[in-house]
Amino acid sequence: MITTAITPSFVAGAADFETTARGLRPHRLPAWVRTRFPDPQLLMAEGQPSGVRLVLSTTAQTLEVVTHSTRVVYRGADRPRGSLDLMVDAEFLQSEELTGGDYVEVDMSTGESTPFQGPSHTSDFRLPPGGKVVEIWLPHNESVELLELRADAPVAPYSSGKPVWLHHGSSISHGSNAATPSQIWPAVAARLGGVELHNLGLGGSALVDPFTAQVMRDTPADFISVKLGINVVNLDSMRLRAFAPAVHGFLDTIREGHPETPLVLISPIFCGIHEDTPGPGAIDPASFGTDQIRFTASGNPAGVAAGQLTLRVIREALASLAERRADDPNLYFLDGLSLYGAVDAEVHPLPDALHPDTATHRLIGERFAEYAFAGEGPFGQVNAAETVS
Template identity: 60%
Template sequence: MFYDHADQQAEAMHPNPDWTTTPITPELIRGALDLETTQHGVLPHRLPARARAQCTDPQLAMVESQPSGVRLLFRTRATTVELDTLPTKRTYQGAPPRPDGVYDLLVDGRLTGQATVTGGNTVTIDMTTGTAEHQPGPPGTLSFTDLPDGIKDIEIWLPHNETTELIALRTDAPVAPMTDRGRKVWLHHGSSISHGSDAASPTNTWPALAAALGGVELINLGLAGSALLDPFTARAIRDTPADLISLKLGINLVNLDLMRLRAFTPAVHGFLDTIREGHPTTPLLVVSPILCPIHEDTPGPGAFDFSALAVGALRFRATGDPAERATGKLTLGVIREELSRIVRQRSADDPHLHYLDGRDLYGERDFAELPLPDELHPDAATHRRIGERFAELAFTTGGPFTGHNA
């Protein structure tokens, strides 16, 4: 039912005259805040154009265009669905090759197929120099066949870690945009862990798993290396319709060594103030970092472990001095304590503001069983555990989102 065959891509680019080619419009897409028209088709963005114009950081540009949580959603009788895309894949000089991004097909909410697209553009990043080389490549086609007959809801979740331009959608029966499914919208912002890091596929990132368990529509603003309390991100959240909001803050501020405690506290207040301008009573959950031993008591900056890279492994290490906490350098322990204090202070006037210690999602006992393979990011099994824990703590009885997800 699912495959990726390069020898069929050229034929697929020339649609069967009896098939329907449907323009890819915003009505067919969930989880993106903007669609950019390109020379090939459309490129989903997870930050709006105004936000992108305010920051030239190449890391942010790369990750916000990686469509974590973005999916095509439509209703159809089609038994075959084809999608032409132009992926942009990234590799790291000297590191093991990264697998092609995975597309997940859901039929009436159930994972039914998976596919990849070969080819596409390639960006090779040299971690020793910080430079990147861009190599253009051809588009490709993924095809899902032998789908169940009859009217059904189709979701195609795009690769969470691979920039994806959408070129053409073809089916052997007409498609119609999905109307409102009656679900609440949960907007989540966080770091690479929320983005998906080493999750198995786009529906297996922890936010996607938690959204499925909570019965909500996901907007995932997990931005790898870029959860930095940027004002333009706060404004994007402020201006996006959402019924539930969560913010997982801290790890990027430590591993980039971006600010000291003096700047961190007012930056958090400002971030929350901006969100509250557009969502004054929306349930808002602040989540502190999960356990990460290298940064619990040691400040950043974080760095690649080049001794591991020399033997083909990718690992991270903390390079700060624990004594520097006395001068205001941030560690995960410092951030958890301050986030907890800020939420306690503000919740006296904001009963819809809540706090969750990230170690309740992944703590010391979890680390002993499921260690972080690169010392920083969870693996696929850990994503599932975090997603299940979040759903239990946030969406079930007594949680901050209880009663708001139906």
């Protein structure tokens, strides 16, 4: 077996890398953001490499990847482990669940947290013969340090040269409740669209933050989408008066670096608890100690008259905002209900009342791809050979 150190040249979809005592830790936000605003939720979300993958070319038939994971677990709740997904020449072959790693156990009733340490994990993949492109999708729900690649033939970094789709959204875009990393809805859509995904879905952190817009401004992309709303509601972080100008500013910042790039503004998908009830959101105490944690809305619908936000209010605000930016011919508005609406919720209910399951991620991804990447869609008119802006 040939041992190869994992360097940034093997990694796609990351913004930054941290060299640790063990190996290489990919980050989805650059160091300057993490230094200026070290919010624990943001740091946890950006450190989970949703959409990030190892990409290489090789003739090897045996490939081992050594990783060391870090995760958060909640006492009394069974949360699925992260996985590595193996794709060969764009076809899914295998998913391997991680073992070991470090974790912090949180008692949701008291907030107390306790750290634990565990061993690194070696994933053993069997590959078909001949030359091929291998993608290993890193877990969307645990951070990882990349330690080693071992193979029975040389491996080399690989770049497809495909157009890059840069997407920002909440935990739904991050991949919450999807079973494995290649099954989150942006990954599904990217495969169907034939593009390279750069995912800035940040669980609990799609809050119209200026630094996120600055990162998007400075990130090479052929296509851009921004999905806003649910986190602003379930954190009760803004009123309508502040929200609309903040979104204008967010889009203006992106346009500084991408003045003509097709950009889709997406409103929230259906979520019954927040359609007409403002935040803050909360974990339903009745679900503590059960097999399924569930969320609830704790606000008062009467607060809407005073400017509190619900998903219905946000959809109307974003639609109006997009109309007022009619001078931007490359800005498109997509109603999130066309991706997942009230009727869909009857057939595919959200298991925790907030996040879609794997089948619903696939549904959302397929619908977005059909909208965006079709010949007449906002991303369908750009020549695939166009140089990344």
